[in-house]
Amino acid sequence: MDLESSHEQTRQAAGSPIPRSGFVQPFDATTLARQLVVQLRGEQSQRSLSQRLGFSFNQVGKWESGATQIAWTDLLDLTRLLGIEVESAFRRFFWTFQDAFTPHAVINYFLADHRFAKGSVYRSSEVTRRLKSGEAQVMLVDVLNLMSLQPPLLLGWLAQLTPPTALPAVAEAYQIFSEQIEIVLNDPLAVFVETALTLEGYQSLEEHDEVYLARHATCSISALRATLKTLCEHQIVFFDGKKYRSSGAAFAFGSLTNPKLRGLTLYATSLAAQRYSSLPMANQHNDLINKCVSSVRATAVSKEAAEQIGNLVAQFHREVTKVVAADQGPKTNVQVCILHSFASVANAPNEVPEVE
DSSP: OOHHHHHHHHHHTTOOSOOOGGGTSOOOHHHHHHHHHHHHHTTSOHHHHHHHTTOSSOHHHHHHHTSSOOBHHHHHHHHHHTTOOHHHHHHHHSTTOOSOOOHHHHHHHHHHSHHHHTTTTSSOHHHHHHHHHTOSOOBHHHHHHHHTTSHHHHHHHHTTTSOGGGOTTTHHHHHHHHHHHHHHHHOTHHHHHHHHHTOHHHHTSSSOOHHHHHHHTTSOHHHHHHHHHHHHHTTSEEEOSSSEEEOSOOOOOTTOOOGGGHHHHHHHHHHHHHHOOSSOOSOOSOTTOOOOOOOOOOOOOOHHHHHHHHHHHHHHHHHHHHHHHHOOSOOOSOOOOOOOOOOTTTTSOSSOOOOO
């Protein structure tokens, strides 16, 4: 098969340019809050659960009907009664949260984080001000509204409480989200290719240039074609008649602890080991080359030093995120940031190594 025929098959796989919008459209947080209460209640009656929570009337029924909204503290009481550790789940998932687990500390965490702060006026500036100051009671719908600004994070957090497939408000979005994780599991290159499509250099081209795209995705042309075909089949990418474009349902797995995503870490780490020097690249004047540096260090440290290193790793990720968010320049390259810190004991094999 010649190159043009192969490329034509890949283009035909794009299908309709209409993206699967269930993942990118805003969620109805009010409906989601009601459905979450219903799902957590399970087989218990509304009145029985209301009494167990200390109410003399059917408060759970009011939450589920939408007559009243459930407060964040009420959700904590409900989940605690059901044996669900929300605080530990929250801290494990939103690992940069370091304050006391109070309602206003939680809401201010989202309002201060740039990923969520941009939508902090999701209801009104006055509501936001009252939430920040502590004048307004924090409701579950407030937290969900802010979480929904980063759908993957909302879906990942919900999955720690109950199967999102049982919540109609997010069921379709979670299915697409799960498919994306499977795509990355089977082909980590998908993340690099989808990111490369967003580069201004590619977007400014008159038509698709697979050499340009393969170079920035750091892969072969044959691998690029196969990955584009997969992305098109899942409607993450579509072909507009001239070149490929992201549908808007881009991969976003930040803060997720899903073990399946380790394949992406393995791929990126292997790529760094194969392609890049352990020293900064000498030519820093070429606009097509970003600064690249790779380093591995193994050293004996105390528990206190290990904790400081862990804090530095977390700080690194926070600072990189801020830099990316504030970046107003032309996007010319795909930058891969990898940083690991792990202890020998924590990663030792279960069996004692044999002496050879």
